[in-house]
Amino acid sequence: MTTPDTALPEHALRPAYRDGNVLRWLAAYTLSLVGDSVYFVALSWSAQKAADAAAVGFVMAAGALPRALLMLGGGVVADRLNPRRVILGSDTLRCLLILTVAAVIALTAPALWILVALALVFGAVDALFVPAIGALPPRITSPDQLARVTGLRSLSMRLSLIAGPPIGGLAMTIGGTSATFATAGLLFAASLPLLLTVRIPHPESRSPQTPKHASPRQDLVDGLHYIRRHPFIGPLLAASATCELGLTGIFNVGIVLLNAERGWGPTGYGWIVSSFGAGAAASAALLAIAGWLPRAGLILTAALMVGCAGAATIALADTIALAAVLAAVIGLSAGTFGSLNNALVQSASDPAYLGRVTSVIMLITVGIAPLSYPIVGTAIAAFGTAPVFAACSGFAALGAVVGLASHSVRQAQLPRSRTGDPLRQQGALPREP
Template sequence: MTNNTGESRLPLYRNRSFVLYFFTFLASSLSVAFFLFTVNWYVVDYLRLEAMLGLVFFASSVPRLLFMLIGGAIADRVNKATIMLLSDFTKAVLLILVIGLLVFDLVSIWVLVGLAFLFGLLDAFFWPASSSLLPKLVDREQLTRANSIVHTTQRFSVIAGPLIAGVVIGFGSYELMFGLVSLMLLLAAIVDLYLRKRVGLDEEEQQTHPSVWRSVMDGIRYVKESPFLLTLMLTSVSLNLFLSGPLQVGLPIFARNVIGGGEFTYSLLSGVLGAGMLIGAVIVGVINVNRRRGLVSLISIVALGVFMIAFSLTGELWVSLLVISLVGLTLSIIDVPILSAIQAHTDEKYIGRMMSLISFASMGLLPVSFLLTSLFISIGFSIDEIIFVASCCLLTVGLIVITFAKSIRYVD
């Protein structure tokens, strides 16, 4: 893989382009953690519409799903930092407008649904660009460690974000919280601007490209020729059906209805989940897993199913915190090795499309998962019952994949 800055073989802390990437990723990740916590708690606690929370997640996931492939194709032909800049800046402007609506108490569930839709649309272009930019900044041998640092940053944001947001909302206001999110996005946009100047277009990106649709189809054909990538996508679809809705929609409801807490309890659960993710990312980064990465991820999928079942059966706060930390740890151990293997074994001219296709597969059934979770809540099922059944299905998928998916089990 090429590196336009000539810094790819330097230690990561001396690679200025990677350092800039780290800072913009930190600001973007914190803003996402702040935003998700604030919207989720506003719907559950202020609007008292917990059954509608799945609709907000649905609204954000559909545009990601529909436009992710286009976003990946575009990321392969333009400056990726430019896409990140436009996404971060536009989100900041949208949140400033929402603050104005909050002042006059005009934020309804439908305002939040519309906001979630626009954020999902912007993310459909941001994440393929950011994921495919990293291999251009570091050498192939440093990818696992670089991905571990990026994931550690993201996990730190998942820890710090809810804890900070819980305090700000509890002692401040939703207006102050959304203002903080918009500030983080503006800071990320400024760093994106500097990164854009350092990372230009390489020869491949400067060439004349076929239509976006043809680029997407070329990426799909590339995946079909790889049993590893194809099996991974099918696995991601199944996992997200049984994990995303019950965990993302269910966590604030679990905090209030099962444990009997408030915004601080929700922030603790979210923060400890992130702490587990952080520990998992650090473990993978220190070990620098470069062998049998697929097998490591598959074992973690089975462990994740077991821990999710245990979480559904908890009722005490300290037990829930312990188990949710193990859930977070296994999530990182699943993600980092597989992502590094994909980046290392994908032709550079397809990397943007591969990142978008992997994301597309992982989010393929997200809307269904969110809506099913909300549907079961609305007809009377408790959130712990929903998490238990979904976790049993997740464990079954993990056992099937680890038994039969040789293409993932033996990948390095």
């Protein structure tokens, strides 16, 4: 008799986009991401109504702080426990939390203290959910399909960014703050039945190098040592961190200031952001359809270099059309780098460490990269957009240098064979440290 936790051997015979198990996970993940987008619309709008513009930043920072501080601990929990249970538990908590706040706000005004408390608790629960959901793809598909799943996941993220804010805005217009929070909660609730039907195997979740009764702190230290010692994962995460620190600030802050400097207005900003999103979505679709690219390690480093060159050049664009084209190139390159990086890291990771590896990746994205925002803004105010964009792009390009300096990264291949140990046969995995 098949149970939800039983891995079916025939799933390895289907491409990911025809695997019902993968598609159920993808649908649940998409609903959850759209729910996140609606939640952030409700939270920021409620904060603005409850106090003033400064309160929006305060409330959003309140949610980001526990997410960043607890993310590594969430990775330990995902590895110590069944990731599916962690996902179901944390998603249920998020659903109940948001629906409860929606009911409270329906009866009272959205007081600032309620929103701060909500942001803190939601951020803490999210620190459990994110590493667990990121550790799941290698457990629900065969290694040769990981690239496709990564591409599908990237498409899901793009879809959520497109669909979430309009849904949140419509709910806010029709029913107000309470209805918007309720919409987010219902989206989380809709993902739960799908997650319940996702089947995963029961691999041993503890590495043989880790004592059986190790403490959570020992597990965390062991995971960080694993990443540092690994000849393949360590350089890739270092390249990713360098890329995020260099480019995230100019994309999220610098583009706004560049648009203001050129006087292009909201239309120009919209074209640039949309073009970037279209390029990133195209790279995700390419990977989802192709499922495999040759010399993936070299392609991702080349894509990063192209993206850095485009980021440095966009500050010199004197027309919206040229800026939009460069933004599309940057999006395509950045999407290719990110998707291949994630696919290769998940292919190379020991399943016992997937949660902790994912938590480090997410900590880089949500905890470390935003630290560049005030630096970029201050630097542009002092020196202008062109030199700051060039400097940040040059720093990000060091990530490609880190990748090229690693023999394991240069030789990296996405798994392709379905027989034996595909990762070892195709060279995607270096020898374990």
